Amino acid sequence: MNIIRHVVTMEVKSRGIECELGIITRADGSAQVKQGNTIVTCGVYGPVEAKSAREKVDKAVVEVIVKSETGLPGPYEKELELLMSSCCETMILTHLHPHTAISVSIQIQSDNGSVIVCMVHALCCSLLDACLPLKTTFSAIKCAFLSDGSMLTDPTTQQEETATSQLTYIIDRKGKLVASHATGSFDTEEYIKGLSVASSTAVHRTDFYRETISRKMSRIKQ
Amino acid sequence: MVLSQTKMDLDFRLLFPEEFIKQILDEGYREDGRSHNQTRSTTLTVGSFKSADGSAVVRIGGTCVACGVKGELANPRAISPKDGFIVLNVEYSLVTGSEKLGAIGGGEKFFSSQSLTQIIQDIIHSSKFINLEHLCIEEGKICWSLNVDVVVLSCDGPVIDACVLAAVSALKNATLPSVEIESEKPLVSMATRNHLKTGQYPLMTSFAIHKKEVSDTNIGVLVDPTDDEAQYCTGIVCIAVTNDQKLTGLYKYGGPAMTSDDIQKCIRKAKKQATILVKLIDNTMK
Numbered sequence: 317m318n319i320i321r322h323v324v325t326m327e328v329k330s331r332g333i334e335c336e337l338g339i340i341t342r343a344d345g346s347a348q349v350k351q352g353n354t355i356v357t358c359g360v361y362g363p364v365e366a367k368s369a370r371e372k373v374d375k376a377v378v379e380v381i382v383k384s385e386t387g388l389p390g391p392y393e394k395e396l397e398l399l400m401s402s403c404c405e406t407m408i409l410t411h412l413h414p415h416t417a418i419s420v421s422i423q424i425q426s427d428n429g430s431v432i433v434c435m436v437h438a439l440c441c442s443l444l445d446a447c448l449p450l451k452t453t454f455s456a457i458k459c460a461f462l463s464d465g466s467m468l469t470d471p472t473t474q475q476e477e478t479a480t481s482q483l484t485y486i487i488d489r490k491g492k493l494v495a496s497h498a499t500g501s502f503d504t505e506e507y508i509k510g511l512s513v514a515s516s517t518a519v520h521r522t523d524f525y526r527e528t529i530s531r532k533m534s535r536i537k538q
Numbered sequence: 539m540v541l542s543q544t545k546m547d548l549d550f551r552l553l554f555p556e557e558f559i560k561q562i563l564d565e566g567y568r569e570d571g572r573s574h575n576q577t578r579s580t581t582l583t584v585g586s587f588k589s590a591d592g593s594a595v596v597r598i599g600g601t602c603v604a605c606g607v608k609g610e611l612a613n614p615r616a617i618s619p620k621d622g623f624i625v626l627n628v629e630y631s632l633v634t635g636s637e638k639l640g641a642i643g644g645g646e647k648f649f650s651s652q653s654l655t656q657i658i659q660d661i662i663h664s665s666k667f668i669n670l671e672h673l674c675i676e677e678g679k680i681c682w683s684l685n686v687d688v689v690v691l692s693c694d695g696p697v698i699d700a701c702v703l704a705a706v707s708a709l710k711n712a713t714l715p716s717v718e719i720e721s722e723k724p725l726v727s728m729a730t731r732n733h734l735k736t737g738q739y740p741l742m743t744s745f746a747i748h749k750k751e752v753s754d755t756n757i758g759v760l761v762d763p764t765d766d767e768a769q770y771c772t773g774i775v776c777i778a779v780t781n782d783q784k785l786t787g788l789y790k791y792g793g794p795a796m797t798s799d800d801i802q803k804c805i806r807k808a809k810k811q812a813t814i815l816v817k818l819i820d821n822t823m824k
Contacts, residue, residue: 391656398653402792406772481664483788492795498788500664501780504805507788511798 330457330470330517333437335528337445345446349438352472353428358438360446362418370417375410380420382435385427396422396432400439403486403495407440409449418448429472430458432484432497437521444529452489455521459483459510461502469513483510489522491515559770563758564750570764575807577743577762578695580815582703582822584711592712596704599764600694605686605704607712611724612683614674622673622681624662628654628688628701648774648791649698651690658688658702661778661787665740668709672735675717680724682714695764696744698776706739707819738780740787741815743808746771747793757794761807775801777808781816 331352340346343359363376370377380401382393404420420442422435436456443450460471460479468475476482481500488494493511551558562569572578578599587593590606614621628651649657662668673682686709688701713731717724746763748771750756759775760767768774773793778786785805790796 391652391659394650394652395656398649398791402773406792488795490795492797493790493801494795495792496775496788496790498785499660500786501666502785504785504802507785507805508798508802511801515798 333524335437335441335524337441337528337532343442343446345442345444345448347438347441347445348425349434349441351430351434351437351470353426354431354434355425356431356434356438357423357425358435358442359421360418360442360448361420362446363413363416363448364419366415366417371415374414376408376413376416376418378404378408378410378418378420380404380422383421383423385424396435399432399486399495399497400435403436403439403454404443406494407450407452407454407488408443409451412449427473429474429476430470430484432456432486433458433470436486440525441528444525445532453522453525454486454488454494455518455525456484456486457514457517459485459513461500461506461510467506467509467513481506483507485511485514487514487518489518491518555766556770559766560748560751563748563760563767563771568760568767572762574758575761577811577814580703580818582707582818584707584822590708590712591714592708592710594704594707594711596700596707598696598700598703598762600692601697601700602691603688603697603700603704604691605688605701605708607708608685608687609712609714610683610685611675611680611717611726614678614681616678618670619678620674621670623683624659624668624670624673624686625683626655626659626662626686626688626705628658628690630690630693634690634693648768654688654698654701657698657776657787657789658705661702661740661742662705665778665780665786666737667706667739668734668736675724676719679722680717680719684709684712693765695768696742696762696776699742699744699762702740702742702778703815703819706741707822709734710736710739710819710823738782738784739819740778740780741812742776742778742787743811745775745777745804745807747773747775747796749794757796757800759800759804759807761811775804777805779805779808779812781812783809783812 334350336348339348340359345360348357366377380397382396433456440454460468461481463480481502483498486495581597583595587606591609592607595604713733715726715728716730717726746760746768748758750758774791776789780786
């Protein structure tokens with residue numbers, strides 16, 4: 317068995333992240349990420365030969381499948397797939413693998429708030445585990461504004477229900493905005509405040525990814 | 539200023555469409571002669587389908603979207619006995635063609651009809667446009683279920699903007715017959731029809747983002763991109779603003795990373811565009 321197990325925890329105004337690489341043995345890269353009671357598993361397969369109908373001559377095709385805890389996939393899962401595949405296409409250097417396909421499966425195992433954040437971390441960890449060439453690492457943070465104007469980062473499901481707006485930012489290593497998913501009622505100042513909080517966490521997330529990968533590498537050396 | 543195209547330009551456009559569009563965008567032009575923050579003209583028609591309770595047809599440049607609202611009597615859910623329903627469904631009509639639906643990245647449709655449905659439902663819900671309690675006729679027994687069907691008839695650019703405008707206008711245009719309960723049975727009187735009680739409504743503006751090859755400012759933002767422009771720009775930003783200038787949705791899908799200044803510029807433009815659309819709706823609904 318070639319499973320590398322380790323746990324990295326960090327606290328930046330959010331629940332700690334626990335990450336375990338290589339938990340799906342037959343995938344090219346996989347990760348399970350836990351943030352509080354939100355658990356997401358992600359597997360990356362590829363680059364493999366693409367079906368001729370879908371293949372592109374100048375880059376790899378990225379397919380993302382999101383599966384919810386229970387039930388059949390609905391519009392919500394499709395929307396998450398759109399968000400995740402846009403991240404993949406921006407971040408993976410797809411032009412290095414023309415005529416191929418990269419397939420990503422994301423399984424939500426339990427949702428206790430900030431599920432998109434957890435999905436992004438699982439996605440990035442499993443892309444790193446699969447050794448796919450990336451432009452930069454990326455991470456996410458969710459902010460929720462309550463009716464009294466106070467801000468919560470990394471809200472749980474109960475906190476999300478009371479919030480007036482829920483802003484999820486997906487940022488790159490330098491803290492710039494890659495993708496965003498914001499709903500509810502909010503104003504520009506709130507959005508920008510959330511973005512600056514998100515940017516400030518970027519450096520910690522990069523350390524987290526570095527530690528995760530260096531532990532994997534030290535295990536391989538032994 | 540419309541670019542005058544010589545034979546050589548047209549050949550270049552045909553052979554290297556991506557390179558052609560990237561180069562003219564880098565130089566600050568667009569194929570149809572607009573500036574980068576200029577939108578195309580929007581037309582709105584309401585009440586054109588007589589069989590529906592409310593309807594709207596929206597045209598933004600070459601994009602055409604139709605929306606119809608039909609009310610149905612239904613039983614409320616046991617978990618929320620005071621609420622009615624809004625059942626939104628977005629569909630691409632077959633006449634839009636299969637290759638270039640709201641295209642981004644290699645000629646496939648960027649927004650699937652399911653993700654459009656989810657996004658539009660989210661922003662209509664979060665803008666508090668229609669209070670579901672107003673759709674209730676008798677608590678726990680009978681309520682209105684509004685079927686909002688949006689059909690995309692032709693795609694040339696921001697499909698999502700047109701869908702939101704169509705759905706909002708159709709709901710504002712909709713009238714429902716008054717219903718009274720007599721001895722436990724609903725009595726519908728078609729003679730008296732009332733408009734729905736509506737609150738703040740959302741309006742969407744899309745932007746395409748492209749990375750400038752040679753420039754001091756790193757990224758370029760195009761408002762209201764056409765299909766071809768969206769296809770060769772890597773990222774898309776959709777901003778929903780209510781008629782009282784509050785944000786109610788901000789979606790960015792991939793593309794070059796943006797700083798908060800870039801985002802603020804987009805938000806300002808989206809707010810400006812929203813006031814134009816509010817005027818359009820007000821003039822049409824008069």
